Amino acid sequence: MADLTASAGYQPRLGACPACDAAPLAQRLADRAEAERPASLILSLPGAHCALCITDVERALTNHPGVRGARVNLTLRRVTIDAPGLTAEDLVPVLARIGYEAHELDPQALSATTADRAGRDLLMRIGVSGFAMMNIMILSVAVWSGAEAATRDLFHWISGAIALPTVAFAGQPFFASAWASLRARRLGMDVPISLALVLASAISVFETVHSGHHAYFDAAVMLCFFLLIGRYLDHRTRAIARSAAAELTALEVPRATLLREGAEEVVAVADLRPGDLIRVRPGGRIPADGVVAEGASEIDRALLTGETMPMPAAPGLALSAGEVNLTGPLVLRVTAAGQDSSLARLTALVEAAESARGRYTSLAERAARGYSPAVHLLAFSSFLGWFWATGDLRLAVNIAAAVLIITCPCALGLAVPAVATAASGRLFRRGLLIKDGTALERLAEVDTVVFDKTGTLTMGQxxxxxxxxxxxxxxxxxxxxxxxxxxxxxxxxxxxxxxxxxxxxxxxxxxxxxxxxxxxxxxxxxxxxxxxxxxxxxxxxxxxxxxxxxxxxxxxxxxxxxRLRPGAEDCVADLHADGRRVILLSGDRAAPVAALARQLGITEWHAGVGPTEKAEHVGRLAEAGARVLMVGDGLNDTAALARAHASISPASALDAARVASDMVLTGQDLAPVAEALVIARRATRRIRENFAISFGYNVLAVPIALAGFATPLIAALAMSTSSITVTLNALRLSGKTR
Amino acid sequence: MEILTILIPVSLGLGAAGLGAFIWALRNCQFEDPKGDSQRVLSDRWDDHPRQDPPPSRD
The missing domain is CATH 3.40.1110.10 (Calcium-transporting ATPase, cytoplasmic domain N)
Structure with missing residues (x-):
C-alpha cells in the first residue's frame, strides 16, 4: 500500500490533510491507552436495554466498595468495570441483586480493539471524503452552470487541491486491495475502482493544466465516498457478528479442578496434562478426556451421541470431554487434553467435511468476475475506437476515463453490504446471529432441512x-x-x-x-x-x-x-408449508425418535445415526442435488454441520458445534430458523434487484459515455442516483412488515 | 468576482472546521456506543449537580 501511494507521487501532499496526521496519531494514542489501561473487568449484560438500566447498573456498581468506576456500553450490552483487586465473582451477585443477569467475559478472548480501529479508520476516511465531496460539489455546480475561462480554471485548481490529497488518503483501502489482487493475478472489484480513481484524477489534472472544459475531480471523490460507505457497512456487519461470536466463546471460561497432592486447585483446561487427576462435581461438564479413577455417578452423553438416557459411570469407564456428570462427584485421570482430546480429533473430521463442501462463490464475487474484465475491455476499446477515429489522444483518454467512471461499481459496492446489513440486523433482533458473510446467500438456496433431535428439536431436559x-x-x-x-x-x-x-x-x-x-x-x-x-x-x-x-x-x-424446544412445532410446520423437505437424524434409539417425529409431523426420520453417518447422510443428500440446512447442537452433529450447505446451531450447543456452523441461535426459540429462510430468500432477491438496478443505470449511461457526451454532470447524476436507489431498495428489507 | 477571494476561503474554512470536529469526536471515542448515548441523555442522575469525579474512560 505504502509503495503504491509513494510511486503515485501523493506522499508529499499527505501533510496538507489534517486527517493524515491524525490517523497515525490516533493509533499512537490508542496504543498508549492500551498499555496504560487499568486492570478492568468486562461483564456481559444481556438484559440491558434502556436509560434506566444504564443508571441502575452504574449506580449499583459504583456504590460497591472497591469499584472506582463503571461504564455501560449499551450497543455491545457490556459493562466495563475499573475495580482493582475485585473479580467477577464479587460483582455478578451485586448485579443479580438488582435484577440484572451478568456473565464474566474473558477480555483476552474479546480483543475487539483491532476491529474497532479498522472501523474508526474507515469512518475517518468517510468523513474526509465527505468533506471534500461537498466542497468540490459547490465549485462544480458553479462550473456546470456556466463558469468560464479564468473562473473555471480557478475552480478546477481549487477542486484539484482538495481532491488529490483526499483521493490519496481515502482511496487507500481500494488501492491496497487492488494491489493485493493484482499480485495474486486476479481482477477483483477494486482494480477497476482504483483505475477509475487514478485515471479520473490524472485526466482532470491534465485538463486543468491545459484549461480544459471538463474535470472529474468531483466524480473521483464521490466515488470514494459512496464506496467507503459500502465498505464501512460491510465492516460493521462483520464486526458485530464477530464480537457476538467472540462473546459466546468468552462466556465459557474453561476451567478444571485439579487435584495435586490432595489439594484442589482451579486451573485452565489448556494447562491439563495426561495423568493429572481432576475432580468433576455433579452437574459439571467434563473438561478433558479421561478414565474414572474413583466415584460413581451417571453421565449425560446427549451432546456427544444424542442419547437421552443417562449412562452409569464407575471406575475404569472412559469419558470424553463435553459429557455432563450428573449425580455423584467423580475423580478422573486425564488421558488426553487439548490437541489430543476427542474434541480435537473431531475438529479434524470437521475440516475434512468442510473441504468436501467446497468454497461457495458469493453473488458479489460472481458479479465482479464477469464485471471487471467487461469494464476494462469497454474502456480500452472506447479509447482505441476514438483514437483510431479522431487521432486525438486527449479526447480518447477523456472518453475512456468517462466510461470507467460511469461504469464504476458504486452501486455494486453498496448493493451487497447494504442488503447484508439490513438482513443480518433484522435476524439478529429475532435471535439469529450470522457468523459467515456468505451464509445468508447459502441459506436462501436451501430446500432440505435436517434436524438433530436431542438439544435441537428438544431441550435435552x-x-x-x-x-x-x-x-x-x-x-x-x-x-x-x-x-x-x-x-x-x-x-x-x-x-x-x-x-x-x-x-x-x-x-x-x-x-x-x-x-x-x-x-x-x-x-x-x-x-x-x-x-x-x-x-x-x-x-x-x-x-x-x-x-x-x-x-x-x-x-x-x-x-x-x-421437552420440546419452544417454537419447534411452528418451525417444522412453517418449513413444511414452505415446501421444504424436513428430515430428522438422531443418534438416539428408534422409539423416542419415532414418537417425536410423529408429534412434529416429520415423515422422514432415522434413528441411531452416528457422527460419521450423519455427515455421510448429508453428503449423499448434497450429491442428489439437495441444498441442505443442518440444524444441530452436539459433537455428533459437528461434521454434518460443516458438510451441509448451511448450518445453524443453538447457543446451548458445544463450542465445536458453534464453530462449525454458519449461524447461531441466541435465544431458546427455534422459530427464527423458518423465518431466517424467508428473510434470506428476500435478501438474495434484493441483491439481485440491486444488481439489476445498477446494471440498468449502466445500460442507460454507458452509450452516452461511449458516444463522448458524458459530462462530469452526467457522471455525478448517474453515480449518486444509482447509489441512493440501491440503498433505499436494501432498506426496504429492514421494515416491520413481513 | 473579487468576492470569491473571500467566499471560497470562508466555505473551505467552515468545511474544515466541521471535519476537524468530526475527527476530534472520532478520536475521543464518541462513536463507540451510539445506542447508549441516545439513552443516557434521558437519565436524570446528574440533573441537580454535575458529576464531581471524572467519568471512567470508555472501553
Whole structure:
C-alpha cells in the first residue's frame, strides 16, 4: 500500500490533510491507552436495554466498595468495570441483586480493539471524503452552470487541491486491495475502482493544466465516498457478528479442578496434562478426556451421541470431554487434553467435511468476475475506437476515463453490504446471529432441512409425562426424594410436583448411579433405577423412566419424555408449508425418535445415526442435488454441520458445534430458523434487484459515455442516483412488515 | 468576482472546521456506543449537580 501511494507521487501532499496526521496519531494514542489501561473487568449484560438500566447498573456498581468506576456500553450490552483487586465473582451477585443477569467475559478472548480501529479508520476516511465531496460539489455546480475561462480554471485548481490529497488518503483501502489482487493475478472489484480513481484524477489534472472544459475531480471523490460507505457497512456487519461470536466463546471460561497432592486447585483446561487427576462435581461438564479413577455417578452423553438416557459411570469407564456428570462427584485421570482430546480429533473430521463442501462463490464475487474484465475491455476499446477515429489522444483518454467512471461499481459496492446489513440486523433482533458473510446467500438456496433431535428439536431436559400417575398420598414423598438429587429425572419430577409440599424424610442419601433413598414414617422409600428397586421387566428402554418404591409396595414406574424446544412445532410446520423437505437424524434409539417425529409431523426420520453417518447422510443428500440446512447442537452433529450447505446451531450447543456452523441461535426459540429462510430468500432477491438496478443505470449511461457526451454532470447524476436507489431498495428489507 | 477571494476561503474554512470536529469526536471515542448515548441523555442522575469525579474512560 505504502509503495503504491509513494510511486503515485501523493506522499508529499499527505501533510496538507489534517486527517493524515491524525490517523497515525490516533493509533499512537490508542496504543498508549492500551498499555496504560487499568486492570478492568468486562461483564456481559444481556438484559440491558434502556436509560434506566444504564443508571441502575452504574449506580449499583459504583456504590460497591472497591469499584472506582463503571461504564455501560449499551450497543455491545457490556459493562466495563475499573475495580482493582475485585473479580467477577464479587460483582455478578451485586448485579443479580438488582435484577440484572451478568456473565464474566474473558477480555483476552474479546480483543475487539483491532476491529474497532479498522472501523474508526474507515469512518475517518468517510468523513474526509465527505468533506471534500461537498466542497468540490459547490465549485462544480458553479462550473456546470456556466463558469468560464479564468473562473473555471480557478475552480478546477481549487477542486484539484482538495481532491488529490483526499483521493490519496481515502482511496487507500481500494488501492491496497487492488494491489493485493493484482499480485495474486486476479481482477477483483477494486482494480477497476482504483483505475477509475487514478485515471479520473490524472485526466482532470491534465485538463486543468491545459484549461480544459471538463474535470472529474468531483466524480473521483464521490466515488470514494459512496464506496467507503459500502465498505464501512460491510465492516460493521462483520464486526458485530464477530464480537457476538467472540462473546459466546468468552462466556465459557474453561476451567478444571485439579487435584495435586490432595489439594484442589482451579486451573485452565489448556494447562491439563495426561495423568493429572481432576475432580468433576455433579452437574459439571467434563473438561478433558479421561478414565474414572474413583466415584460413581451417571453421565449425560446427549451432546456427544444424542442419547437421552443417562449412562452409569464407575471406575475404569472412559469419558470424553463435553459429557455432563450428573449425580455423584467423580475423580478422573486425564488421558488426553487439548490437541489430543476427542474434541480435537473431531475438529479434524470437521475440516475434512468442510473441504468436501467446497468454497461457495458469493453473488458479489460472481458479479465482479464477469464485471471487471467487461469494464476494462469497454474502456480500452472506447479509447482505441476514438483514437483510431479522431487521432486525438486527449479526447480518447477523456472518453475512456468517462466510461470507467460511469461504469464504476458504486452501486455494486453498496448493493451487497447494504442488503447484508439490513438482513443480518433484522435476524439478529429475532435471535439469529450470522457468523459467515456468505451464509445468508447459502441459506436462501436451501430446500432440505435436517434436524438433530436431542438439544435441537428438544431441550435435552426431561419432563414427567403424567403427574396423575402418582397416587396423591405418595406425591409429597416423591417430591422430597426428587429434591435430594441433581439427576435430570429427579429435577423434572420435583418441577412437576412443585405444587405439592414435600414430606419430611430421614436418612436421605443418594447412591450415585442408582438413586435416592430415605426413611418416611418408618418405611424405606426409594427413587431411582428399576433394577436397583427390583422392579419387574425394567429393561423397557422405549421411554425415559424412573421408579418410585415404598417398602412393602410394588415399585411404581414414572415415565418421562424430552421437552420440546419452544417454537419447534411452528418451525417444522412453517418449513413444511414452505415446501421444504424436513428430515430428522438422531443418534438416539428408534422409539423416542419415532414418537417425536410423529408429534412434529416429520415423515422422514432415522434413528441411531452416528457422527460419521450423519455427515455421510448429508453428503449423499448434497450429491442428489439437495441444498441442505443442518440444524444441530452436539459433537455428533459437528461434521454434518460443516458438510451441509448451511448450518445453524443453538447457543446451548458445544463450542465445536458453534464453530462449525454458519449461524447461531441466541435465544431458546427455534422459530427464527423458518423465518431466517424467508428473510434470506428476500435478501438474495434484493441483491439481485440491486444488481439489476445498477446494471440498468449502466445500460442507460454507458452509450452516452461511449458516444463522448458524458459530462462530469452526467457522471455525478448517474453515480449518486444509482447509489441512493440501491440503498433505499436494501432498506426496504429492514421494515416491520413481513 | 473579487468576492470569491473571500467566499471560497470562508466555505473551505467552515468545511474544515466541521471535519476537524468530526475527527476530534472520532478520536475521543464518541462513536463507540451510539445506542447508549441516545439513552443516557434521558437519565436524570446528574440533573441537580454535575458529576464531581471524572467519568471512567470508555472501553
Amino acid at each position: 426431561p419432563r414427567l409425562v403424567d403427574a396423575g400417575a402418582i397416587p396423591p398420598d405418595l406425591r409429597p414423598v416423591a417430591r422430597a426424594l426428587a429434591e435430594a438429587s441433581s439427576h435430570p429425572l429427579s429435577r423434572a419430577l420435583a418441577e412437576a410436583l412443585a405444587e405439592t409440599p414435600p414430606a419430611v424424610l430421614d436418612q436421605l442419601t443418594e447412591q450415585p448411579g442408582h438413586g435416592v433413598s430415605g426413611c418416611w414414617q418408618g418405611r424405606v422409600v426409594r427413587l431411582g433405577r428399576g433394577d436397583w428397586l427390583g422392579a419387574p421387566d425394567c429393561d423397557n428402554a422405549a421411554t425415559l423412566s424412573s421408579w418410585l418404591g415404598i417398602e412393602g409396595q410394588p415399585p411404581l414406574r414414572l415415565d418421562f419424555t424430552d
